[in-house]
Amino acid sequence: MNFLSPLHPPLQLCLSSTLGGGRMHLPKEGEIVIPEMGFQISSPSMEKKPWIFKTIVDERDGILGMSLNLGKEVKEVKSFVGGGNKRMAGSLAGFLVLILAISICEAASIFQPISDSHRSAALDLFKPADGSFGSLEETYEALRTFEILGINKKPDVSTATCGTVSKALGSSSSTPKDLFDALRVNSILKCNINAEVFEGIISRLQAAVSGASSLLDFYYSVGSLGLIKDQTSKADLHLSDAEGIFRSIKALSQSDGRWRYSSNNPESSTFAAGIALEALARVVSLASSEVDQSMIGTVKNDILKLFDSIEKYDDGAFYFDEKVVNVPEHPGPLATSSSVVRGLTAFTTVATGSLNLPVDKILGLAKFFLGIGIPGDAKDFFNQIDSLACLESNSVSIPLILSLPSTVVSLTKKENLMVKVNTVLGSKAPPLTVKLVRAYSTSSKDTSIIENKELSFDPERVVYFLDALPDSVDVGSYIFVFKVVLHDSEHKDVYVTGTLTHVQIFMTGLVKIGNAEIAVLDNDLGSIETQRKLDLAGENAVSLSANHLQKLRLSFQLTTPCGSAFKPHQAFLKLRHETKVEHVFLMRNSGKKFEITLDFLGLVEKLFYLSGKYDIQLTVGDAVMENSLLSDIGYVELDLPEAPEKAPRPPPQVVDPYSRYGPKAEISHIFRAPEKRPPQELSLTFSGLILLPFIGFLIGLLRLGVNLKNFPTSSVPAAFAILFHVGIAAVLLLYVLFWLKLDLFTTLKTLSFLGVFLMFVGHRILSHLASASSKLKSA
Incomplete structure (x- = not known):
């Protein structure tokens, strides 16, 4: 089966559930073991080079192996199901679900700036129907997303939408929320709205502000007044009692930095805190004179308290989560974090003085939004893009993201390790230097292969790259530690880069396969009866014969480009009977040599006493092995004794679902030849005879x-x-x-x-x- 889903390294194992009755635990980094299902997963890079699952053997039930090759030229998944374990074979579908879950978790840990993939997704998620995106709120979210991403070839909905905007603004029955949504859409489309319409709305909104009692009432009415001021030439549009409104909104705040929706609601909300900060920012911008700085300072303290409750993932991503659960629509971490970021950006834009927020939390919020990948929901997509736009323009700290076009480097092709540094929306970073603090193998963390190396800069591709790797670098997994240093001291107060960035890099290369041979041995003396040399890199067509008193031995050696012994994640031998019954055996490693000896006398029961022709297939693969192989060696003709009466029977073969549910063979139906028709003159004669009664x-x-x-x-x-x-x-x-x-x-x-x-x-x-x-x- 083909597996063409794009996956990104490094893989973070974030599964904490059970699958198919197998309980997962993490015995060591990079592995999941599910004993009941009889297989083990090893998790190196899945981006460009082969990713091979590690396998374990159950001598009684057989094994389930999975070979996942994601090379540049070949992207393929091959599965191998052991012979006797029906339970294990039945769990293959669940195993594929596990792969998908791992790929989702893994993709969530990669922090890549916004790219063209998001622009394509935006056009897919926001598709108009009948010239409209739906409600005015949904229309604003679509238009704002297109605006942030710089999508020029977007659907034209201005005609229908401007009519809806004009109707909402001109209707006396429109609520403050309706006016707020209409004005937000108008701020982008610039519809032709008469000045008299704005005059009538202003008086209604000012009355709504005076009679507001809940946070949302303040938010919509004050926000609408601010939008009108931005869209018209009314520079004298002010709130008559800005400080009083500011205090009314501030009265809904709590000691932990969260806010209540109304004075009658005792529950405090993190999501409401973001709404309150946006409303307060609008009040400050609409004030006729400067707002009391003591009140501004109090709100800044509330923001610091709110950030004390921020939560953190292990990968350095920070996020806000809603604590209130008894609300009609409980916002998730994405919506809650987005609300806070919008409120923070709006308030810090109008407030004077600095806000001493920890810059690592600002960077962590950026990582959280980027780590989501591409949401499949339009609302989530808007929250992600709008929040990243706020972070890119906030006055506290602008995050810079270090990313790698690829975390897989081919030693064979002498590829360069490349690094990019951009803002969250993919814009160019200010002048800076990327330093490689150190690099070490995951198997030897105390020994560094590279230290304090400054990366070169390519202005054409706008990437930083490592000129050359030391000769001692061999195939394997390494940890590279990067540090970003800004050139100008002024930029240090504007941008945040974080301290050190650890990235797992996979060095791949060609592994030499030598001294491969297959032999048939006598069971008693161990003497070689038949022996053949093998070229595992080429084609083989070995034909052997053996009985139940003999053994089959296969051996080979693997050597890295630097001459070291190589132990792949996956190496096993498969025997396939002519009845399609398969048996898989794990290759054992002894020093520099891989060897397996099959004693047919002890395997007759496992082989179900099936004599005949067995095809021999060898699988060797690893994530860092560019020449992973799946080689058909030949066949062995086995002569086994007759099966006893109570001997186990071969398992029923799995029915190919394609042959069962796929399209049936086309039925070609040949119609019989038409009968010979009478001459035309005769037909016309009878037609005339039919008309005779009418004439009569x-x-x-x-x-x-x-x-x-x-x-x-x-x-x-x-x-x-x-x-x-x-x-x-x-x-x-x-x-x-x-x-x-x-x-x-x-x-x-x-x-x-x-x-x-x-x-x-x-x-x-x-x-x-x-x-x-x-x-x-x-x-």
């Missing part, structure tokens, strides 16, 4: 002297007579339509209505004729 009918009418003397002359009877004949003509036309295209039920339904109509008009005209006839006789 017309002649009979003329012979009988048919006339229209009895046709009613007065208006009402004449109308009924005409309708009667029209009805007769309609019935005849219905017969023609039935012959051409109508079905029986439609014809009968229509005929029922025509029959009632004909009965009515026919009865009236016949009554008239009978009355006229009686009058004529009496006269």
